[in-house]
Amino acid sequence: MREINLTTKIAVYPLAECSDIEKKLIAAAKHATEKSYAPYSNFKVGAALLLANGEIITGNNQENAAYPSGLCAERVAIFYANSVYPEQKIEAIAIAAWANDTFTKDAITPCGGCRQVLLETENRFSSPMRILMYSEEGVYVVNSIKNLLPLSFGDEQLKASK
Numbered sequence: 699m700r701e702i703n704l705t706t707k708i709a710v711y712p713l714a715e716c717s718d719i720e721k722k723l724i725a726a727a728k729h730a731t732e733k734s735y736a737p738y739s740n741f742k743v744g745a746a747l748l749l750a751n752g753e754i755i756t757g758n759n760q761e762n763a764a765y766p767s768g769l770c771a772e773r774v775a776i777f778y779a780n781s782v783y784p785e786q787k788i789e790a791i792a793i794a795a796w797a798n799d800t801f802t803k804d805a806i807t808p809c810g811g812c813r814q815v816l817l818e819t820e821n822r823f824s825s826p827m828r829i830l831m832y833s834e835e836g837v838y839v840v841n842s843i844k845n846l847l848p849l850s851f852g853d854e855q856l857k858a859s860k
């Protein structure tokens with residue numbers, strides 16, 4: 699038997715130490731929570747993407763009485779950006795979540811399904827994406843979804859199987 703130990707490094711920045719564009723992206727994600735449709739969970743998530751052309755695209759979670767038919771903020775934003783700007787690589791994403799009348803104290807981290815879509819997006823544009831996960835107490839930052847999705851399954855694995 700042998701063991702494989704996986705480690706993940708996450709940088710945690712006080713908001714004040716983020717760059718100006720990162721602050722702008724985080725502010726856009728926070729703002730996007732306001733238009734979330736989350737009558738079932740009351741957990742309002744906002745996502746903001748920085749495209750290579752400098753444009754910021756936002757999205758928020760859209761819930762449904764048939765729960766699985768809803769969609770997370772990250773995927774709403776990414777699918778919209780990719781549908782309008784299929785050639786624009788996405789350089790960064792900021793995520794924020796509002797619940798119980800405040801932004802979350804813990805950093806909002808993407809769900810498993812969104813991690814897979816973030817991986818596909820990085821692969822599609824052959825470019826890693828900086829991920830900024832906001833909390834009132836600091837911003838978790840990684841430079842690629844691969845930091846949050848070890849042993850991932852993507853196009854490389856599909857190719858390798860042929």
Ligand code: THU
Binds near residue numbers: 739741742758759
């Ligand atoms: N949600 C997101 O939009 N993004 C995440 O990263 C985590 C969860 C949404 C899905 C659902 O509408 C609500 O938050 C509660 O799970």
